[in-house]
Amino acid sequence: MLRKKILLVAVFIGATFLAKNIRAEEFDYQKAYQDYQYNLSLYNKLNDEYRLSRARYIQYKTLLSEEEAKQATLAMLQARDETIKTYLTALRMRIMENKGLSDGERESLFRRIDPEVSYFEEHKEKLASVGSLKDFVKDSDEAKDRFSNSTEIVFYTALTNISIGNTAHERKQIEKVILDLRSKITEIKLAGDKDVSVFDRFFVKLDNKLQRSREKETNAKDIIAASEKSYKNKINYYNDAMGAVQESYLYLKESVSYLKEIIRLIKTK
Amino acid sequence: MTIKSKVMNIFQPAVNKLKDVWMKIPARLRKILRILGIVFAGLLFLMTVLSIVLNLKGKAPVEIKPTPVASFAPLPSGEVITNPSRYATDSGVIKIEGDLSGVEKELDNLQVSEVNLLPPRLDFDINFAK
Numbered sequence: 001m002l003r004k005k006i007l008l009v010a011v012f013i014g015a016t017f018l019a020k021n022i023r024a025e026e027f028d029y030q031k032a033y034q035d036y037q038y039n040l041s042l043y044n045k046l047n048d049e050y051r052l053s054r055a056r057y058i059q060y061k062t063l064l065s066e067e068e069a070k071q072a073t074l075a076m077l078q079a080r081d082e083t084i085k086t087y088l089t090a091l092r093m094r095i096m097e098n099k100g101l102s103d104g105e106r107e108s109l110f111r112r113i114d115p116e117v118s119y120f121e122e123h124k125e126k127l128a129s130v131g132s133l134k135d136f137v138k139d140s141d142e143a144k145d146r147f148s149n150s151t152e153i154v155f156y157t158a159l160t161n162i163s164i165g166n167t168a169h170e171r172k173q174i175e176k177v178i179l180d181l182r183s184k185i186t187e188i189k190l191a192g193d194k195d196v197s198v199f200d201r202f203f204v205k206l207d208n209k210l211q212r213s214r215e216k217e218t219n220a221k222d223i224i225a226a227s228e229k230s231y232k233n234k235i236n237y238y239n240d241a242m243g244a245v246q247e248s249y250l251y252l253k254e255s256v257s258y259l260k261e262i263i264r265l266i267k268t269k
Numbered sequence: 270m271t272i273k274s275k276v277m278n279i280f281q282p283a284v285n286k287l288k289d290v291w292m293k294i295p296a297r298l299r300k301i302l303r304i305l306g307i308v309f310a311g312l313l314f315l316m317t318v319l320s321i322v323l324n325l326k327g328k329a330p331v332e333i334k335p336t337p338v339a340s341f342a343p344l345p346s347g348e349v350i351t352n353p354s355r356y357a358t359d360s361g362v363i364k365i366e367g368d369l370s371g372v373e374k375e376l377d378n379l380q381v382s383e384v385n386l387l388p389p390r391l392d393f394d395i396n397f398a399k
Contacts, residue, residue, distance in 0.1 A: 144393035267357040
């Protein structure tokens with residue numbers, strides 16, 4: 001009896017441990033990205049089939065061609081919804097793994113991504129009950145409106161923030177190096193065997209570079225926020241925002257060059 | 270008259286003069302000079318023999334030593350400091366330098382825009398009109 005109990009406890013502990021490990025391994029950005037890639041290629045294939053069946057239906061207008069067109073449209077529309085869903089999930093995972101974004105920034109982005117995922121999930125389910133080609137067109141137009149008024153903006157907002165997170169992470173790393181270097185220079189100053197007065201000016205310049213980098217990121221956020229109130233093509237806003245992030249990146253590169261110069265001077269008599 | 274007698278005729282007066290000078294030196298000093306002469310000749314002979322033997326064995330190869338150079342403190346980037354301070358080898362400075370090198374590599378590998386994750390191109394223009 002006792003042996004049986006011990007065996008049960010051991011099995012329970014083992015199963016819990018295994019489940020935890022499986023859960024930890026089961027989903028990350030790479031997996032989400034693979035899912036998205038698979039769904040995108042499936043959508044492209046089904047979209048080709050839809051175009052073919054549509055052309056046949058327009059040409060023959062037979063019951064058979066209509067039935068084939070309905071099946072092909074349903075499959076394509078469901079694949080389109082699934083592609084959007086998996087793309088949003090990939091963005092979500094990318095944001096989750098981004099080291100430069102704060103918890104607040106992540107949460108704010110998730111609050112925008114999740115309703116889009118829910119919308120396309122429900123839309124996909126609704127499609128199964130559609131009976132006519134006319135209704136398919138109507139449902140597709142609904143998805144089109146949602147996509148252009150909300151989903152597309154979420155795409156570009158998420159992408160911009162991911163890029164900002166990447167540069168912000170690198171800036172944090174640089175700030176850590178600056179902190180260590182400042183502490184070392186104070187140590188050298190106390191030892192009194194090297195003139196370190198010149199470095200104060202260097203650090204002022206470095207702070208300016210980092211400040212400029214932060215400003216460029218804020219600029220990128222402002223650009224992408226402006227896209228929400230505009231009817232213009234969203235990708236143009238995204239490209240402008242990326243231009244600002246690129247400038248932020250260049251300021252970081254310059255900061256690294258300054259730090260290298262300071263280290264070289266410390267190492268030289 | 271032979272060559273030998275001709276040579277003797279030329280050098281005889283000098284030899285006789287040297288003999289006179291030699292005989293004028295006190296007997297004791299002469300003895301010392303003779304011993305010194307023998308020792309010097311012996312050494313000269315030995316050196317000659319040794320140099321011949323060593324030459325026969327072949328010259329010992331000359332060891333090429335690298336020209337000493339001033340100590341340099343290399344930077345991770347490959348840059349060389351020609352006039353290093355005492356902080357060139359300081360562990361704290363080297364650690365900071367290594368950290369910075371890591372950040373620089375990360376920056377070099379960073380893709381500012383997510384080129385692999387750009388939005389999909391989707392067809393929203395669904396209709397069954399001609």
